[in-house]
Amino acid sequence: xxxxxxxxxxxxxxxxxxxxxxxxxxxxxxxxxxxxxxxxxxxxxxxxxxxxxxxxxxxxxxxxxxxxxxxxxxxxxxxxxxxxxxxxxxxxxxxxxxxxxxxxxxxxxxxxxxxxxxxxxxxxxxxxxxxxxxxxxxxxxxxxxxxxxxxxxxxxxxxxxxxxxxxxxxxxxxxxxxxxxxxxxxxxxx
Numbered sequence: 001x002x003x004x005x006x007x008x009x010x011x012x013x014x015x016x017x018x019x020x021x022x023x024x025x026x027x028x029x030x031x032x033x034x035x036x037x038x039x040x041x042x043x044x045x046x047x048x049x050x051x052x053x054x055x056x057x058x059x060x061x062x063x064x065x066x067x068x069x070x071x072x073x074x075x076x077x078x079x080x081x082x083x084x085x086x087x088x089x090x091x092x093x094x095x096x097x098x099x100x101x102x103x104x105x106x107x108x109x110x111x112x113x114x115x116x117x118x119x120x121x122x123x124x125x126x127x128x129x130x131x132x133x134x135x136x137x138x139x140x141x142x143x144x145x146x147x148x149x150x151x152x153x154x155x156x157x158x159x160x161x162x163x164x165x166x167x168x169x170x171x172x173x174x175x176x177x178x179x180x181x182x183x184x185x186x187x188x189x190x
Contacts, residue, residue, distance in 0.1 A: 044113035048097065051075075051111055052082040055098065071098070071111045071148040078107055086129035091182045092175050096126045105142045106130060112149035120147055120156050124164075128171035138165035138172070 015038055016023055026034065047068060054061065054072045061069040075082065080098040087093040098109040108126050112118040123145035131138055143164055144157040158164055 040114060047113045048111060051097075055080065055082045065151045067111070067113070067148050067151050070151075070153060071109060074146070074148075074153075075109055080107060080109065086126055086133055088129055088132045088175055089179050089183075091179045092129070094126060094129060096130075099126070099130070101130070101134075101141075104140070105144065106136075107144050107146075109146045109148065112147060115150075118147055118149050120145055120154060123147060123156070124167055124171055125175075127168045128175055131168060132172055132175065138168035143168065 013020075015035060023031065023034070051068060051072050053059075055075045058076055059072075060076055061072050063069065063073065074080075075098040078098075078100055080100040082098050084096050084099045085093060086096055086099075096108050097111050098107075100107045106127060108123050108130070110118070110123055110126075127138070127143050127145065130136070131141075142158045144155065145164075147154040156164060161167075
């Protein structure tokens with residue numbers, strides 16, 4: 001048998017995929033709901049790609065309260081790098097939407113395009129990863145975290161939350177502890 005090649009579909013996933021077989025049990029209403037969420041995720045990915053391109057090219061958007069516009073314009077204004085991987089180990093790494101470190105001030109911004117309420121904890125983890133990778137102590141730098149969602153900006157920094165360095169330090173300790181434990185488990189499995 002000579003199977004057909006579908007190279008244009010490499011690394012892509014169909015909504016009605018055999019590996020995500022639960023759709024077989026959906027009715028039309030459930031299909032509408034789940035497919036709508038899936039489309040929102042794809043839209044979010046495209047908005048992130050657009051924002052990244054606009055920031056890298058320095059193209060500001062109209063000065064409005066729209067989440068995307070605020071995020072892009074702030075990242076350009078602060079001369080931030082987009083889509084930066086922060087790495088501790090193969091067990092713990094992540095990609096910050098926008099980041100900058102200059103004059104002992106760490107800025108991390110995150111764009112949320114969905115309706116699910118986001119948590120600043122994600123940005124605290126990015127800050128912990130930054131400190132681990134680049135060997136900074138949270139108490140020795142200033143940190144500002146911004147979460148852009150639903151036409152609002154949630155800000156947390158060293159002035160609003162004086163305990164932020166301790167929070168980041170606690171996350172760093174947990175990363176180190178959990179990373180070590182995961183490596184132990186991997187070794188036990190061999």
